[in-house]
Amino acid sequence: MDDGQSTAQGSTADDSILTHSAAVYRSEIDVSTVDEKKLMWKLYNMDADLGLSDKQYLICLSMFFFPYALFEPASNVLMRRLKPSVWLSSMMFLWGIVMTLHGIVKNYHGLLALRLLLGLTEAGLYPGVVYYISSWYKRSETGFRVAVFFSSATVAGAFSGLLAAGIAKMDRVGGRPGWAWIFILEGLATVLLSIASFWMVQDFPDNAKFLTEIERVYVIRRLQADSKYSASGEAFKRSYIWQSLKDWKTYVAMGLYMGFDGPLYAFSLFLPTIINQLGFGATRANLLSVPVYVWGCIMTCIIGYIGDRTGRRFHINLILFSVGLVAYIILLTSKTAALSYFAVYLAISAIYPIIPNSVAWVANNVEGTYKRSVTLGMAIGFGNINGAVTANIYRAEDRPWFRLGHGIVLMYIGIGLLSTIIFAAFLARENRLRDRRERDEVIDGVVNKYSHVRNGRYASVEDARLHKGDEWSGFRYTM
Known part of the structure; x- marks a missing residue:
């Protein structure tokens, strides 16, 4: 029901399915005469079944982001104290239950409550997994691993529309509408996977059960040789939390994450519109979205690998944000669908690889297990809350070229570029002071x-x- 960002960052496909399915629905209708948002509300008659007004739907859409963003720092701290095998699996189990309950919701108030709970239970997944990866691998190995994780969810999002279309054919089976079965089946699948994950997910190096003591010492010493001195574990102290809150890197990282998370939300909404402008039918429209996401996946993994091999994350970010600026300048000035579709490939080549590269860059420069958990949680949380803005910037009255939406995304990319330069300049200055x-x-x-x-x-x-x-x-x- 949101734009698919939660899916792109490792959650289940619950929110992206309706967005991608809406692309199928839109492609069969003259988009110049139909309000685009209303098509999403009317998809499979969900708004009619629940008696939702346009305003109520927008409130439900936006409410997801607030607990999703605000709970991320606390979630990372809890994961460190409770262990990943317990925290991540419990979180998956709870959001699977909440997702399943979407399929039996009766009215606006029930949907609003479930949206809040969904944001709360999904909050810690992406920052938690990133923090988890950074606790196992050296700084020169983090970027590619985060890129693979991020890309796998991206590819899953590319096919979510086809999955939703198939499940929706169960309309009125058991007296439930098609949209309800989408939530019920995906929610139950998540619950089953979460139960298995209690045994599949390992803990941190200092307490992972599958390591022998010799292996544990090797892994910890390997990380400590890479300046991760807290790899052997550290007792919780409030001072570690304050270290993150007082650190300038935390707040510059928030601007950096704002610079790519805002465009990411907007991109997932605008892509179906570009495909609609090309004039393809439902099946072809869905298929045309697949190569865009696959290309984004390939570029993300390649850039992640290059970042780890070269260690030049600043220069990579500088190039990628610049490519993003070019892509959205083209979209802002384009008057042909083909040129806009080309710019979409440029945009995804920049926006998607920036995310794991920036995540690794920030994680690599914050030492201390609790400090790093809070910094990542705050930065990722602040970036995600911008989805409440950019999920609504492509207005129906701005079609067919959506100048306002592209302009706002361009602004976000500019903020990301500026934050990248500030982050690098301050890190270089601090290194010089230490060298002296x-x-x-x-x-x-x-x-x-x-x-x-x-x-x-x-x-x-x-x-x-x-x-x-x-x-x-x-x-x-x-x-």
């Missing part, structure tokens, strides 16, 4: 003419590493 020994701490028993008490006083170097995380003078940020 201006961040050296006072270590008891160690004579160091560069050390200063303003940087902290610690019993040993190991103590300084664990307490200061990436603020330790020996830590170097990656570019």
Whole structure:
């Protein structure tokens, strides 16, 4: 029922199905004379069955984002304390139940409550998985793994419309409408997978059961050699949370995530419109959306691999955001459907690969398990809440070229580009200060003419590493 971003970031296909299915429905109708949003509301008569007005539907659509975004930082902290096998699996189980209940909802108030619960139960998945990956792999290995995870969900989203169309043929089976069966079957499938995941999902390196003690020591030492000193585990302290809240990187990362999450939401809504403008029927319209997403998947994995191999995440972001600007300038000025369709490939080549590259860049530059969990949760959460804005910027009255929507996305990409430059400039400045020994701490028993008490006083170097995380003078940020 939203635009598919939650699917693209690792959730089930519950929200993207109606969007992709709406593309099928729209392709059989003259889009120049029909309000595009109303087509989604009337899809399979869901609005009529629930007695929804246009305003009520928009409220339900938007309410998902707020608990989804706000709960992400807390979710990551809870996952660290409860273990991934428990937290991620429990979260999947609960959102599967909530999704299934969508199929028996009776009215607006019930739907609104379920949308809030869905946002709450899905909140921690994407930042949780990213945090989980960053806890197992070195900084030079994170980007490709995140890209594969992100891309697998993207490919699943590409086929969600066909899945919805097939399930909808169960209309009136058991007295339930077709749209209800979409939620019921996908919800039950999620519940079954969540039960299996209790045994499939492993925990963090310091407590994963499948490792022998020799293997555990190897994995932890390997990570610690890559400046992940907290890999052996750390006791929860409120000071670690405050480290994230006081860190400038957290807030610049929020701007960075805003720069690609806003366009991502908007893209998934606009793609069906481009295909409609090409004049294809229902089946062909669905099939034409598949190569776009497949291309995005391929580019995401390639860029993820290049980012890990070269370590130049700043330069990659700079190039990708620039390509995104070019793509949306073309969309903003285009007057032909073919040119717009070409620009869509440029857009997905930029927007989708930016996400895992930026996620890895931020995760690699935040040390401390709890600090990293909060920083990722806040950045990803703030990025996601922008979906409440960009999911509604392609208005029916702006067709056929949607200048306002493209202009707003262009603004978001500009914010992402500016945040990328600021992030890189501040990281480089901090590395220079550390190279000049201006961040050296006072270590008891160690004579160091560069050390200063303003940087902290610690019993040993190991103590300084664990307490200061990436603020330790020996830590170097990656570019």
